[in-house]
Every structure is written in C-alpha cells, then in structure tokens.
Amino acid sequence: MFDFSYSDDQLAVKKLVRKFVDKEIMPHIERWDIEQHFETSVLDRLAELGLMGVCIPEQYGGQGMDYNTLAIVCAELERGDTAFRTAVSVHTALNSMTLLQWGNGFQKEKYLKPQAQGTKVGAFGLTEPNAGSDVAAIEMRAVRDGDVYILNGGKTWISLCDIADHFLIFAKTAPDQGHRGISCFIVERDFPGVTTRGFKNKLGIRAGNTGEVFLEDVRVPAENRVGKEGEGFKIAMSALDNGRFSVAAGAVGLIDACIEASLKYAHERETFGQPIGKHQLVQQMIAKMVAGYETSRLLVYRVGWMKNRGIRNTRETSLAKWIACDAAFNAAADAVQIHGANGYSHEFPVERYMRNAKAPVIYEGTREIHQIMQAEYALGYRSDKKLRKNLPSWPFGEEIE
Ligand SMILES: CCCCCCCC(=O)SCCNC(=O)CCNC(=O)[C@H](O)C(C)(C)COP(=O)(O)OP(=O)(O)OC[C@H]1O[C@@H](n2cnc3c(N)ncnc32)[C@H](O)[C@@H]1OP(=O)(O)O
Structure with missing residues (x-):
C-alpha cells in the first residue's frame, strides 16, 4: 500500500519551517549572501523550534520523527537558502544520525544528546x-x-x-x-x-x-x-546514505523556489503584447521544472519510506541525489533564463539559486560518482545487502528481519 499524503505532524512541521523561512530568512538572505555571512542565530532558532534533531529519538534529545519529516524540513529550509539546509545536512544527517547508528552509549550521551537538542553543533x-x-x-x-x-x-x-x-x-x-x-x-x-x-x-x-x-x-x-x-569507511558511506538523502530533499525545495519565482515572473512580465507565460518556449521550461520537482520528490520520499522501514537504500539514495540535484540545477538555470537579463542581477533571487544549485551536483558524491554507481548496480558489479547492519528504522530500534 502506498500513501502519498502528509501526516498531520508532517504538515505541521512543513508549515512551521515555511513560516520560519519566510519571516526569518527571506528578509535577510540577500544581504547575508552578498556579505558572505553565516548567521549563527538561525541555528539557535532551529534548535528552539526542535529542528536540529528531527529524526533523532526522543531519548537522545531529538523529536523522534520519521525520515520524511527530515526531508520536508530540508526542502523547506532550502527554499530559503542552501546554506541552512547544508547546515542541517551536516549536523543532523551526517553527524547526529551517524552517532545514532554507530555510536556507543557514552558517545550518544555526551555528544548526540546536546546535538539533537541543538545546544552543540556537529x-x-x-x-x-x-x-x-x-x-x-x-x-x-x-x-x-x-x-x-x-x-x-x-x-x-x-x-x-x-x-x-x-x-x-x-x-x-x-x-x-x-x-x-x-x-x-x-x-x-x-x-x-x-x-x-x-x-x-x-x-x-x-x-x-x-x-x-x-x-x-x-x-x-x-x-x-x-x-x-x-x-571508518563503512561508517562514512552509511553517513553519506543519510547525507545524500537530505541533499536530495533540499534540492526539491530549491526547485520549488525556482518554480515559485518563475511563475510569478511569467505572469507579470509581458513581451509581444502578452505575459511571457503565454509563450510556448517559456512554458516548456516551466514544464521541465514541474517534472523535475515531481520526479525528485517521489524519489526522495521513496528513500524516506525505505529508511523508515530499515531497508538498505544506498542505490535508491544515490539515484535520488543525482536526479534531484541535476533537476535543481537545471531548474535554477531555466529560472534565470525566464527572468532574462533581470535573472542576472541581485534584484531577483534566481541568480542566487543558480549559484547555490551547483555545489549539490558536486558534493556528497558528484553526479558522475552516482552515475557510475547506478551503472554498476545495473550491470551487477555492485549490490547492497537487503539490510544494513545497525540501521535504525522508524519507530526506531525495530528492524525488519
Ligand atoms: C559549499 C560547498 C560544500 C562542499 C562540501 C563537500 C563535502 C562532501 O561532499 S562530503 C564527502 C563526499 N564524498 C563522497 O560522496 C565520496 C564519493 N565516493 C563514494 O561514494 C565511494 O568512494 C565509492 C562509491 C566511489 C566507493 O566505492 P569503492 O571504493 O568501490 O568501495 P565499495 O567497494 O563500494 O565499498 C567498500 C566497502 O564499504 C562497504 N560499503 C559501501 N557502501 C556502504 C554503505 N552505504 N553502507 C555501509 N557499507 C558500505 C562495502 O560493502 C564494502 O565493504 P567490504 O569492505 O566488506 O567489502
């Protein structure tokens, strides 16, 4: 059975992060970007909102929510700026979730707990x-x-x-x-x-x-x-299974932001006596963004669904990461194109989206590493065991035999 709807909790988190981003990131992000300033108070606010340990169990100071709730947080944060989604990817997905999976009792108590509560950063x-x-x-x-x-x-x-x-x-x-x-x-x-x-x-x-x-x-x-x-190598790779998931989820939010900006502009800007949204080649770019958004979202949520059940997901995560990050970069480049010369200026956010969208195509496994992995899986040169040792499923601690 498949369920494509948000739970009440997921919807509440989505609204919470969206409101936070609109009120506390959007008004400042252009300046922070120009000044190359990392605003640490954003991390403090994320901690206050319980967003620094979304899918860390409550016993370790987190919210104990499922993996797709983390995906929602990442998408909504990246709608604001890739910097803050990157911070959550590193702190939560690459560090805290790795401690949860591989750390011993002492390490969880001393390091994971304060990280999940957001009083320390990993x-x-x-x-x-x-x-x-x-x-x-x-x-x-x-x-x-x-x-x-x-x-x-x-x-x-x-x-x-x-x-x-x-x-x-x-x-x-x-x-x-x-x-x-x-x-x-x-x-x-x-x-x-x-x-x-x-x-x-x-x-x-x-x-x-x-x-x-x-x-x-x-x-x-x-x-x-x-x-x-x-x-260490296995620990790093399993950390990247979580990190790449969060990067892919963030890319969904970036595409969302590109679509939002492009639709607004396509309705407002007129050429040849009509809004540019009426021109078929502009429509084609919007259609590709929508397709990239939907495809990426489905790939991400499938991975979250697998993670929730403790199913090994290295192949699916790699695929989601490659496809979503490529789709985000393409969407950002098309968003600039739709904005014409205006897209090339700081006056509109799309040039920042395009600059931001390049790094995720490179970090946490380049596009080419993921393409090689997909080909190797297809050719039978690489395979995942059905279950990954120590993988916590959600509700946490219950592994499927
Ligand atoms: C603003 C800009 C910010 C920039 C931030 C940049 C920071 C980052 O990007 S973070 C780091 C990013 N780095 C990467 O993503 C690395 C990319 N490379 C890779 O993914 C791998 O090295 C890859 C796929 C090429 C590895 O391949 P390979 O060397 O063939 O290793 P492989 O044979 O698959 O695995 C070796 C062992 O690890 C195990 N393993 C592999 N993957 C996993 C996994 N996901 N989980 C658990 N174990 C694993 C294998 O089972 C194997 O075990 P054994 O020793 O028992 O046989």
Whole structure:
C-alpha cells in the first residue's frame, strides 16, 4: 500500500519551517549572501523550534520523527537558502544520525544528546585536498598511543568548520589496508591542535560556512573512536546514505523556489503584447521544472519510506541525489533564463539559486560518482545487502528481519 499524503505532524512541521523561512530568512538572505555571512542565530532558532534533531529519538534529545519529516524540513529550509539546509545536512544527517547508528552509549550521551537538542553543533570531516571522490585515498593519520590516538592531517570543504563544536573525523589507522584501514573519531574543536579556516569567495552558498580543518598532534581519547578500528569507511558511506538523502530533499525545495519565482515572473512580465507565460518556449521550461520537482520528490520520499522501514537504500539514495540535484540545477538555470537579463542581477533571487544549485551536483558524491554507481548496480558489479547492519528504522530500534 502506498500513501502519498502528509501526516498531520508532517504538515505541521512543513508549515512551521515555511513560516520560519519566510519571516526569518527571506528578509535577510540577500544581504547575508552578498556579505558572505553565516548567521549563527538561525541555528539557535532551529534548535528552539526542535529542528536540529528531527529524526533523532526522543531519548537522545531529538523529536523522534520519521525520515520524511527530515526531508520536508530540508526542502523547506532550502527554499530559503542552501546554506541552512547544508547546515542541517551536516549536523543532523551526517553527524547526529551517524552517532545514532554507530555510536556507543557514552558517545550518544555526551555528544548526540546536546546535538539533537541543538545546544552543540556537529560537523563531518571526510574530504581532503587529495581525496574527494576516492575516499579510501585519505591521508590523515591516527596513531594509537595508550589511551589516546594522535591525529595529524588536514580536511577541506568541511561545512560548519568555524561553527561546529564536534567533528566526525576519518583517519587512517592502518595506511596499508586501503578502505579497511580507516577509522572514525569524534574530535572536539577545543582539543589542542585543532584549527579551522572558512573559505571566502565561493561561487555559491555564500551565506554558508565551509572551509578547512587542520589537526596537528591532536590527542583524541580512545573512547571517542566511533565503531571499531577499520570500520571508518563503512561508517562514512552509511553517513553519506543519510547525507545524500537530505541533499536530495533540499534540492526539491530549491526547485520549488525556482518554480515559485518563475511563475510569478511569467505572469507579470509581458513581451509581444502578452505575459511571457503565454509563450510556448517559456512554458516548456516551466514544464521541465514541474517534472523535475515531481520526479525528485517521489524519489526522495521513496528513500524516506525505505529508511523508515530499515531497508538498505544506498542505490535508491544515490539515484535520488543525482536526479534531484541535476533537476535543481537545471531548474535554477531555466529560472534565470525566464527572468532574462533581470535573472542576472541581485534584484531577483534566481541568480542566487543558480549559484547555490551547483555545489549539490558536486558534493556528497558528484553526479558522475552516482552515475557510475547506478551503472554498476545495473550491470551487477555492485549490490547492497537487503539490510544494513545497525540501521535504525522508524519507530526506531525495530528492524525488519
Ligand atoms: C559549499 C560547498 C560544500 C562542499 C562540501 C563537500 C563535502 C562532501 O561532499 S562530503 C564527502 C563526499 N564524498 C563522497 O560522496 C565520496 C564519493 N565516493 C563514494 O561514494 C565511494 O568512494 C565509492 C562509491 C566511489 C566507493 O566505492 P569503492 O571504493 O568501490 O568501495 P565499495 O567497494 O563500494 O565499498 C567498500 C566497502 O564499504 C562497504 N560499503 C559501501 N557502501 C556502504 C554503505 N552505504 N553502507 C555501509 N557499507 C558500505 C562495502 O560493502 C564494502 O565493504 P567490504 O569492505 O566488506 O567489502
């Protein structure tokens, strides 16, 4: 049986986030984008609204809502700006949900709880200057020394680098063992030897905070290792199953924003004696946006449905992420086109949408990585086990045999 309707709770969350975005993000976002300013009070407000731990169980300080409610939050936030959806993706999907899945009792109590409540912020440190798509090529080292690991190396393109209280950092504990030699650690910003540096002058997501994290002889207690030694690659990949879901969900919101702006403009702007919406080539662009929106939404909600049931969803998540992010970029480019020269100016939001839409086609697995994965699944070179170990289903803790 399929149910395409929102529950009352989901509808209430959708309205809550929409109102928040309209009142507290929209009036300022153009300025924040121009000034390249990440407004941290938005995270405080998201915490007050209970949106920093949407699908983290209540026992760990979250709201205990289902995965598609997280998708709704991501879509509505990205309608405001990709920066804030990116923040929630990193904090909730990549960090908190990973701690929920792989963390032990101590780690959940000390790190997950305050993150889910929004009193602390989490980030995710995987990518390095020499290792993006090829995760197994990371060079950061973690060497055990009694009760601590000593970490050395640098991470790049880390969202919330200057904001986060904790990072999930992936490092090699056995450099000669390829992807099986990677381990995962919770690293606090306050640990001696941690420094960060946010980037300026990015193409898009200029209202966001992204940059580098450097670790120099950072002593990380062994109790902060997440999972077993050598499990880091799987932990990172399973985190990306959640992160990519949230990115795809956000892309739905970006397409929504593109359609909203384009319809308004198509009704108002006249050429050749009639609104441009009457011209068939403008209609074609709008039709493609609508198709991209509906297709992406269905792919995202299917993944949420699978996650709720604890069904392994790596293939479906990868597909949703690729299709939704491409659809969002195409929608944003067409939205600029519909606005003509006006679309090229700050006066209208669509140029920001187009700049923002490029990063999600690259981050959390480039379009090309996802295309390769889809082809490999189709050809039988790659397969997922039916169930992923430790995957919490919703209601949480009940796995399907
Ligand atoms: C403003 C701008 C902000 C920019 C922010 C940018 C930050 C980011 O983008 S975050 C990081 C993004 N990085 C990525 O998405 C990485 C992309 N790469 C990949 O997805 C992978 O490396 C990929 C698919 C190429 C891996 O392929 P490959 O090396 O063939 O590994 P693969 O054989 O599939 O898996 C290795 C093992 O992991 C396991 N595994 C793979 N996927 C998963 C999963 N989803 N869950 C659990 N286990 C998994 C496999 O079962 C296998 O296990 P075993 O060792 O027992 O055989």
